[in-house]
Amino acid sequence: MADEGASPRELVVEACRRDQPHLVEQVLEDMETKSNEEVAEFFNGVTDSMGNHALHICASYGSYDTMDSLFDIQYFECDPFTRLDKDTPLHVAVRYANEKDAELGLEMIKMMCEAGCDPRVRNKHGQKPADLVYNNPKIKTVLSQTEYVLAEGLTNNADNGSAHDSAIFEQYQGDPTRNFRFIHGTATRVNHAERQVSVCLSSETTETVEYHALVIATGSTTPSPLFNLKRDSMGLRAEWTALRKALPMAKSILIAGGGPAGIETAGELGEHLNGRAGWFCGKLANPKVPITVVTSGSQILPILRPSLASQAEQYLAQVGVTVIKNVRVKDAIPSAGVENALTSKTTVVLEDGQTFNTDLYIPATGMSPNTDFLDRSLLASDGRVNTNTSTLRVEKAGPRVYAVGDASDYARATVHFIVEAIPILCANIKRDLLLAEGVDEGSAGEDRTYKEDPSETQLVPIGRSKGVGAAYGWQLPSFAVWLMKGRDYWLWTTEKLWSGEQWSKKL
Numbered sequence: 001m002a003d004e005g006a007s008p009r010e011l012v013v014e015a016c017r018r019d020q021p022h023l024v025e026q027v028l029e030d031m032e033t034k035s036n037e038e039v040a041e042f043f044n045g046v047t048d049s050m051g052n053h054a055l056h057i058c059a060s061y062g063s064y065d066t067m068d069s070l071f072d073i074q075y076f077e078c079d080p081f082t083r084l085d086k087d088t089p090l091h092v093a094v095r096y097a098n099e100k101d102a103e104l105g106l107e108m109i110k111m112m113c114e115a116g117c118d119p120r121v122r123n124k125h126g127q128k129p130a131d132l133v134y135n136n137p138k139i140k141t142v143l144s145q146t147e148y149v150l151a152e153g154l155t156n157n158a159d160n161g162s163a164h165d166s167a168i169f170e171q172y173q174g175d176p177t178r179n180f181r182f183i184h185g186t187a188t189r190v191n192h193a194e195r196q197v198s199v200c201l202s203s204e205t206t207e208t209v210e211y212h213a214l215v216i217a218t219g220s221t222t223p224s225p226l227f228n229l230k231r232d233s234m235g236l237r238a239e240w241t242a243l244r245k246a247l248p249m250a251k252s253i254l255i256a257g258g259g260p261a262g263i264e265t266a267g268e269l270g271e272h273l274n275g276r277a278g279w280f281c282g283k284l285a286n287p288k289v290p291i292t293v294v295t296s297g298s299q300i301l302p303i304l305r306p307s308l309a310s311q312a313e314q315y316l317a318q319v320g321v322t323v324i325k326n327v328r329v330k331d332a333i334p335s336a337g338v339e340n341a342l343t344s345k346t347t348v349v350l351e352d353g354q355t356f357n358t359d360l361y362i363p364a365t366g367m368s369p370n371t372d373f374l375d376r377s378l379l380a381s382d383g384r385v386n387t388n389t390s391t392l393r394v395e396k397a398g399p400r401v402y403a404v405g406d407a408s409d410y411a412r413a414t415v416h417f418i419v420e421a422i423p424i425l426c427a428n429i430k431r432d433l434l435l436a437e438g439v440d441e442g443s444a445g446e447d448r449t450y451k452e453d454p455s456e457t458q459l460v461p462i463g464r465s466k467g468v469g470a471a472y473g474w475q476l477p478s479f480a481v482w483l484m485k486g487r488d489y490w491l492w493t494t495e496k497l498w499s500g501e502q503w504s505k506k507l
């Protein structure tokens with residue numbers, strides 16, 4: 001096809017079919033005045049007449065160079081689905097390797113995994129790309145290693161939402177028992193007197209939604225962009241992609257924060273970059289990339305007993321991580337909020353005057369609740385929503401308003417408390433709705449009450465095979481921590497959470 005007169009979409013499709021990266025460059029040149037987001041939006045929307053996206057087309061034609069050029073586009077979506085089978089480009093590349101050219105297929109798959117394609121995403125038939133591999137152990141290995149790295153959090157997203165956030169909601173479409181509307185936007189204000197929420201939609205328009213009942217579950221934000229969904233999963237992926245690109249050049253890393261997020265990150269990066277000391281060595285001598293964790297506490301992992309914290313420090317030492325305790329980070333330049341701070345060399349100054357010049361700085365110093373869209377009168381002193389810890393109602397906000405998760409002060413921020421609280425919250429909403437409909441107290445049922453379990457429960461994997469933890473006050477062996485959490489960070493639980501099956505018997 002001659003490119004004169006061809007539309008940008010046609011040029012991209014042609015580039016993908018015939019491996020002509022210069023056509024992609026031509027389209028990019030014509031978009032010079034557009035923002036990165038606009039460029040990505042265009043390329044993410046390109047499909048052929050069958051609904052295959054640019055990466056699917058490259059994968060099915062073995063267009064390695066064009067695929068490479070597409071991955072240079074910031075915010076480029078790595079895991080779009082085909083229309084019919086909901087295959088990702090990795091599924092298509094595996095088929096290409098099976099049926100056409102195993103060697104080129106392998107190279108494409110390696111590049112795709114490097115670029116952030118997610119081998120954990122299943123197609124419509126429940127198959128992951130690895131399930132389609134025929135007689136090719138090298139491809140299986142690449143896919144399973146990437147799965148491992150993703151599960152450990154060294155790349156992509158935290159929501160194994162890997163696919164798309166909206167996929168959670170798409171599953172309900174057409175189900176007459178679930179009557180809901182999904183609005184993709186940011187709640188910018190709740191007027192609890194008028195019972196209205198203002199939502200800023202992605203198109204920058206604002207919609208006002210009236211509510212009869214409201215659940216606040218907006219979670220929290222971390223200082224490091226690596227750990228939160230303040231933007232969306234694509235933004236989170238872009239951060240991890242940037243980190244992965246920077247990792248091979250890093251000569252030193254500093255992590256602020258001795259809680260589980262800081263310690264797990266240190267352990268993962270340590271083993272990934274430095275390997276692990278031999279069986280009888282307490283400490284890894286001369287790690288390739290020295291990693292320092294700074295914590296203001298007198299021990300790391302403050303929820304756990306001191307002996308477990310010391311054990312964790314030993315595991316960290318074996319992967320090249322040093323812990324500095326009892327001192328806070330006073331300043332970091334550039335600070336975490338500045339663009340590209342994640343991958344910039346950073347000067348970190350501690351309160352005791354020590355100064356570090358580090359290639360990567362990861363602040364893991366806790367979370368701040370996403371509650372700035374609420375009236376301050378509804379908030380506790382720590383910024384979380386002031387919630388009745390038994391009933392999960394936000395009493396100051398008027399009837400039928402509830403809060404749960406990190407945005408609420410009902411309990412400590414952990415997923416298992418949320419899982420326990422959901423049936424209680426739902427039972428109480430149901431009761432309140434029935435009462436509002438005029439059902440009498442006796443028929444509406446009793447309030448259900450939540451009580452936070454104060455026992456020592458936390459599992460902290462450290463690197464690929466170790467970990468420390470306790471469950472309900474019982475210390476767990478390292479192997480059990482790996483088995484229960486380190487293997488896949490509870491990913492296997494997400495399906496039931498997504499579908500709601502987790503609670504179907506309890507409601």
Ligand SMILES: Cc1cc2nc3c(=O)[nH]c(=O)nc-3n(C[C@H](O)[C@H](O)[C@H](O)COP(=O)(O)OP(=O)(O)OC[C@H]3O[C@@H](n4cnc5c(N)ncnc54)[C@H](O)[C@@H]3O)c2cc1C
Binds near residue numbers: 185187231405415
């Ligand atoms: C690095 C890290 C590791 C962790 N590891 C564990 C662990 O191993 N085990 C464990 O139990 N807990 C862990 N936690 C804690 C756990 O992730 C949180 O307790 C849990 O995710 C909170 O869930 P949530 O639904 O309240 O909030 P979130 O998961 O934060 O979800 C909030 C959602 O609300 C959206 N949102 C925010 N503001 C607005 C707004 N104004 N309008 C519309 N939407 C909005 C966000 O985009 C997001 O989708 C970890 C946390 C971090 C940061």
